[in-house]
Amino acid sequence: MTINVGVLGARGRMGATVVNAVEGASDMKLVAALDAGDDFAPLADAQVVVDFTHPDAVMDNLKYLVEHDIHAVVGTTAFSEERLATLRSWLEPKPSLGVLIAPNFALGAVLAMRFAAQAAKFYASAEVIELHHNRKADAPSGTAAHTARMIAAARAEAGVTPGPDATTSELDGARGAAVEGVHVHSVRLPGLVAHEEILFGGEGETLTIRHDSLDRTSFMPGVLFGVRTVLTRPGLTVGLENVLDL
Ligand SMILES: NC(=O)C1=CN([C@@H]2O[C@H](COP(=O)(O)OP(=O)(O)OC[C@H]3O[C@@H](n4cnc5c(N)ncnc54)[C@H](O)[C@@H]3O)[C@@H](O)[C@H]2O)C=CC1
Numbered sequence: 001m002t003i004n005v006g007v008l009g010a011r012g013r014m015g016a017t018v019v020n021a022v023e024g025a026s027d028m029k030l031v032a033a034l035d036a037g038d039d040f041a042p043l044a045d046a047q048v049v050v051d052f053t054h055p056d057a058v059m060d061n062l063k064y065l066v067e068h069d070i071h072a073v074v075g076t077t078a079f080s081e082e083r084l085a086t087l088r089s090w091l092e093p094k095p096s097l098g099v100l101i102a103p104n105f106a107l108g109a110v111l112a113m114r115f116a117a118q119a120a121k122f123y124a125s126a127e128v129i130e131l132h133h134n135r136k137a138d139a140p141s142g143t144a145a146h147t148a149r150m151i152a153a154a155r156a157e158a159g160v161t162p163g164p165d166a167t168t169s170e171l172d173g174a175r176g177a178a179v180e181g182v183h184v185h186s187v188r189l190p191g192l193v194a195h196e197e198i199l200f201g202g203e204g205e206t207l208t209i210r211h212d213s214l215d216r217t218s219f220m221p222g223v224l225f226g227v228r229t230v231l232t233r234p235g236l237t238v239g240l241e242n243v244l245d246l
């Protein structure tokens with residue numbers, strides 16, 4: 001079976017890479033490659049649309065896709081619990097429609113998050129450092145926020161209380177942003193692509209888990225897997241770790 005695929009954000013860094021990947025996939029046909037300001041009418045031919053646009057645009061795009069019964073694979077970041085709840089309410093009357101949102105489609109990043117969740121129950125102290133190119137719109141990265149939430153969930157399940165931190169006096173921002181009690185630090189530099197370190201500290205030891213995306217092609221196997229999977233996975237799925245056989 002050939003899957004008809006549309007791409008939103010097609011002239012962006014990720015969208016252009018997705019267009020190439022879809023064109024190179026023998027089981028897919030690219031039916032629309034659209035960007036800001038384009039008429040969405042060609043999406044009528046798409047079974048699945050891949051969205052790599054902007055946090056300010058993605059909810060309107062998803063509303064359009066759900067209203068037109070088109071499955072969606074979303075890489076665009078900055079999804080709050082409130083946004084996810086809104087999306088679930090749109091999907092409720094559409095029981096056969098699937099939306100897959102993944103803050104990171106690179107296999108190594110998904111594994112790094114899973115390893116971090118595994119480690120979290122053994123260490124009361126953890127910090128996340130994400131490093132990205134300086135054209136990135138959002139901070140912290142979607143991956144770092146998702147990692148912090150996974151660490152917090154693993155801690156809660158294991159009954160681990162976050163470790164004490166003696167810092168009482170600091171310049172604003174020096175300890176980063178706290179996401180569910182986990183400190184997250186964002187670095188932006190030209191030359192970088194997408195990188196993350198998760199640091200754990202215990203008695204006389206530290207553990208560092210690091211992932212580096214050195215090229216945007218690193219995300220493509222995950223995106224294509226998402227396109228193939230979303231057709232048979234109705235409802236909202238958040239995180240590639242929930243569809244991969246890890
Ligand atoms: N989940 C993942 O694995 C990854 C996620 N991302 C995320 O993907 C998003 C895009 O990243 P980049 O490609 O680096 O950004 P970019 O700025 O290079 O590309 C975004 C494109 O979307 C277009 N756009 C904006 N509003 C639009 C709309 N309403 N409809 C259609 N197109 C629209 C822009 O004109 C631009 O061409 C970001 O949120 C980023 O964090 C990036 C890399 C991997």
Ligand SMILES: O=C(O)C1=N[C@H](C(=O)O)C[C@H](O)C1
Pocket residue numbers: 077103104105132136137140141142143144193194195
């Ligand atoms: O903007 C990017 O480049 C990336 N965005 C995603 C994120 O915010 O986590 C995924 C990856 O880190 C690259």
